Amino acid sequence: MAGRTNAPGQSVSRRLLTVLDCFDVAHPALSLTEVATRSGLPISTARRLITELRDWGGLERLDDGRYRIGMRLWTIGTLAPQQRGLREAALPYMHDLFQATQENIQLTVLEGKQALCIEKISSTKAVPTLTHVGGRLPLHATGVGKAILAFSGKDLLRSVAEAGLTRMTPHTITQPGRLAAALGEVRKTGVAYSYEEMTLGAVSVAAPVLGLDGRVRAALGIVAHSRAAVDRLAPAVRAAALGIARWAD
Amino acid sequence: MAGRTNAPGQSVSRRLLTVLDCFDVAHPALSLTEVATRSGLPISTARRLITELRDWGGLERLDDGRYRIGMRLWTIGTLAPQQRGLREAALPYMHDLFQATQENIQLTVLEGKQALCIEKISSTKAVPTLTHVGGRLPLHATGVGKAILAFSGKDLLRSVAEAGLTRMTPHTITQPGRLAAALGEVRKTGVAYSYEEMTLGAVSVAAPVLGLDGRVRAALGIVAHSRAAVDRLAPAVRAAALGIARWAD
Numbered sequence: 001m002a003g004r005t006n007a008p009g010q011s012v013s014r015r016l017l018t019v020l021d022c023f024d025v026a027h028p029a030l031s032l033t034e035v036a037t038r039s040g041l042p043i044s045t046a047r048r049l050i051t052e053l054r055d056w057g058g059l060e061r062l063d064d065g066r067y068r069i070g071m072r073l074w075t076i077g078t079l080a081p082q083q084r085g086l087r088e089a090a091l092p093y094m095h096d097l098f099q100a101t102q103e104n105i106q107l108t109v110l111e112g113k114q115a116l117c118i119e120k121i122s123s124t125k126a127v128p129t130l131t132h133v134g135g136r137l138p139l140h141a142t143g144v145g146k147a148i149l150a151f152s153g154k155d156l157l158r159s160v161a162e163a164g165l166t167r168m169t170p171h172t173i174t175q176p177g178r179l180a181a182a183l184g185e186v187r188k189t190g191v192a193y194s195y196e197e198m199t200l201g202a203v204s205v206a207a208p209v210l211g212l213d214g215r216v217r218a219a220l221g222i223v224a225h226s227r228a229a230v231d232r233l234a235p236a237v238r239a240a241a242l243g244i245a246r247w248a249d
Numbered sequence: 250m251a252g253r254t255n256a257p258g259q260s261v262s263r264r265l266l267t268v269l270d271c272f273d274v275a276h277p278a279l280s281l282t283e284v285a286t287r288s289g290l291p292i293s294t295a296r297r298l299i300t301e302l303r304d305w306g307g308l309e310r311l312d313d314g315r316y317r318i319g320m321r322l323w324t325i326g327t328l329a330p331q332q333r334g335l336r337e338a339a340l341p342y343m344h345d346l347f348q349a350t351q352e353n354i355q356l357t358v359l360e361g362k363q364a365l366c367i368e369k370i371s372s373t374k375a376v377p378t379l380t381h382v383g384g385r386l387p388l389h390a391t392g393v394g395k396a397i398l399a400f401s402g403k404d405l406l407r408s409v410a411e412a413g414l415t416r417m418t419p420h421t422i423t424q425p426g427r428l429a430a431a432l433g434e435v436r437k438t439g440v441a442y443s444y445e446e447m448t449l450g451a452v453s454v455a456a457p458v459l460g461l462d463g464r465v466r467a468a469l470g471i472v473a474h475s476r477a478a479v480d481r482l483a484p485a486v487r488a489a490a491l492g493i494a495r496w497a498d
Contacts (some may be wrong), residue, residue, distance in 0.1 A: 116320065
């Protein structure tokens, strides 16, 4: 995702996007002052742009005076391709996996150098995870991330390694050489594991959803409690990913 | 949804939003010329704004040179409230209903004078419907629409009636008086039906998801083949809607 930096010389229309950039999962609702601070825009400019976005339906005003993303943006967002064909193809398979396992089922796509969760099915019985729809996961520390990384070619692996393999837990693979070896294994078996490499107490198994052109389009994963559980679930995840690939093209 | 009209005098930032408005479910991918035509902007302006949005990640360029909504907008859209708490509360109930019925399960919210579908679970076995996530349905001709309308107060009903009750099929209720009577029945029973009023061959039953303040937050509906089927499903839909309401607050 390119995007110019928030320089004073940026265009007016770019400033409008800078206001939207202030909102994220950690900051779903912001006051005018918070938007100005986070965007680096003068209060008066931030106020004008917020009004613009609010008139359009892109922002909603809460009773406490703060603002949040509005349904207009959500509706437009549903037009993004991953949110249509792929998701619609995947949901029936995800429902089946969920019914069979009652564990967290996640569908992710590559965005930049991270895995973006575009669909999740879970329950109160499943192992708690931090993942949510619209949330991002590191490629090197998660099953879905490794499934994507293993089938994305050397350039992505290099840039991910150069950006640094952050240690999420004591089990995270932080050496590029070890990660490359693990990804080779993923290409052989067709499934990727994360053994508490992202969250202690959570293990995951994932499989890539490959397009007809052989490029990885997404990764389907299950997060469970135990290594034994994910070993048992691997064939089901792989079969579901293959089924999704058949429909998503 | 307010929003200024696309007047020549509109602000630069507003023009950026006008470009986004060109894209909808019927037009998910557009060429530069199409964007200029639909937005009423000069080609040069449209090109500059498209580039701006593309740099930011809000638009993606297809191989054929057309543009579509990008993941950046999808990610921001997931921050819209209806797409978080309500949806997360509803999904487990929707999965159960789907497993029990294998029919179309829909979750909709009021947007303007229409019902906006924010979640859908379906299968190839279910009766075909035109509804998709992000799509809109008329309030007067659908089960989910009537469930929302019945609990939204007289003003909305008046404005919907003034806008005209479009005849979708020979069974659509097009007389305000008859619609008002039908909505009274919905308030009594807690469920709303559509007997081929939206699509011939498709009947639906829906129930409102009411907030603690008594205001309707959403409607949960099932679309099935036969009147007998939806009559049988009404209690399940109502129970699920009550369950969602308990969690969504």
